[in-house]
Amino acid sequence: MKNILTIMSKEFARFFGDRRMIMMTIMPAILIYAIYSFMGPAMHSAFAPDADHTPRIYAVNAPESIGQSIEQYIQTRVIGINESGIEEAKEKINSKQADLLMIFPIGFDDAALAYDVHTADSPAPNITIYYNSTEPNSQNAFRVALHLLDAYESSLANKFDINRNIENNGDMASTEDFMANIVASMLPMMLLIFLYSGCMGLALESITGEKERGTLATLLVSPLKRRELAIGKILSLAVLSFLAGAVTAAATILSLPNLMGSGGEAGDLFDANITEIYNITDYALLAFVILSVLLLLVAMISIVSAFSKTVKEAGQAAAPLMILVMVAGISGMFGTGQPDTVYFMLPLYGSVQSMGGIFSREYSSLNVIIACLFNLLYAGLGGFVLTKMFNSEKVMFSR
């Protein structure tokens, strides 16, 4: 036990004493924050229609009523032209000098009113609209026009309404549930990947690196038990990867509002009080899942690291593991409801399902606890394998 602590304190001294290593570990966090923070606003300015813009809308034969409602809706005057001006208007939309061209048949109002699906022997009156999808303002004007025309059409032949004057159009989901759903589908994979990437760099350095440089051999001739060495390495890696993962997760969460556009839906999402959504049991179980799956990940990565002869080789050998982590993570984004209890015994998959369940507040505590216990079991097995590997001269001293 004392030896395990000695090993751990050396690992911590190694990590915290080395600015380069700390930088390497928090670099992903800094990058994520920087990229999201710059990319978000840039994306929004590129794709959002700009608010001050006065759209230029041309119309041929526009009925008075429609012209007026468009003018009301987007505060601009519809410019009426005749058919000879159509080509010129299209040209302008193409070159982004104008936003929209609507062509109505002559006498559209009356024709539309008189039209009856059941008795008509000719197709319904048709409106042609030209716009430019690469220009956000034009795209926006097109959307508004569609919306208004739709409303106009249904007002012509109103038989019944759905959800008139009902809040949220009848969606009874609370904001909390809505938020929980989004979080539930994304977060398990992200957490898994944060933990994995945090651990990967550290384990490479601490196990393959030490093996490659011959410093592990120095420990192997000491009376230190191989088991103590394995446990010491796994525990210290777990603590450090947890910190690394937490930093990356924090950077992502902090930069998400920037990515989604502040004040937008995502902004509201993160304003919602998280503490009201989840209770103490949720948190306790979540912590248990995260810590146990972290131990499992560390054990898996440690084994790959111990097998590899060089840090470079270990980097390559870990790629399939990364894919496994991704697949398990993605599995959490699909699927509906919670799978059978046996599936919670699967490594990684069970944890992803548990986390998703907790986040969406639809889980059985029994399943989650089973997933955690199996994580610990697998991590223990991993520790056992690592001990065997430290004991094996083939693994430790192969050339």
Place this chain on the structure above:
Amino acid sequence: MQKRMKVILKAEGLCKTFKLSQKQQKLQNTKQKTITAVDNLSFEAYESEIYGLLGPNGAGKTTALRMLATLIKPDKGDAFIDGLSIKTEPEKVRAKIGFLTSELKLEDFFTPNYLYDFFAKIHHIDQNIAEARKRELFSKFGIDEFAEVKVANLSTGMKQKTSLVISIVHDPNIIIFDEPTNGLDVLTARVVTDFLTELKAQGKTIIVSTHIFSLVEKLCDRAGIIIDGKMIVCDTIENLTADKPLEDIFFDIYAKTAEEKEGGLR
């Protein structure tokens, strides 16, 4: 008198073969799939003597010592250190011995001071005792000035001396040094050999491997000559060097074994 000395290390028919990878086969220009590094090696070392393992490059000295230090396991045979089997009680053996070989490296990132304390803790040495010993050993080898310099920035010789000091942090009774003076200048080599003599005077048993004959003549009480993994002769230095210097003896033996090999081939 010598007959009554206590055997503290006993190797019995140690064998070790390594598999050769295809790359190694090509490099060594051979079709053999394996190489026998140590071949039925037996010898004894008595308490408080310096025993020398002498042999040319590739003779199997390092391999033999790695087996004694429990870093690798023999394919056949066993060795007993203070009565403990290297095969079945490796952990206890490790606590009894100090092992130095170029393969064991110190972490570049740490200072001699930190590493000394770390290994003292791993060996469960009382802090006060460890501290006193550190002061003594660091000043003897001139490490004290460099105690806070990272290993990465130490000279080769200073690294070697630090490794040596750390290998005996637990004041072991049996010390196994593989080519301890390799890469050291004459002055530093002298400090090391004097230190070994001092340790012997304290009653410790020392096994050294080397290919330097003069070192064996000066330092060792008894020596064994290994060629191709086999022990060819093993005797006291007086007996070995009764007629000729050790170097000549070695050449005689070497010529003879080469002849036998050729004879065997024919």
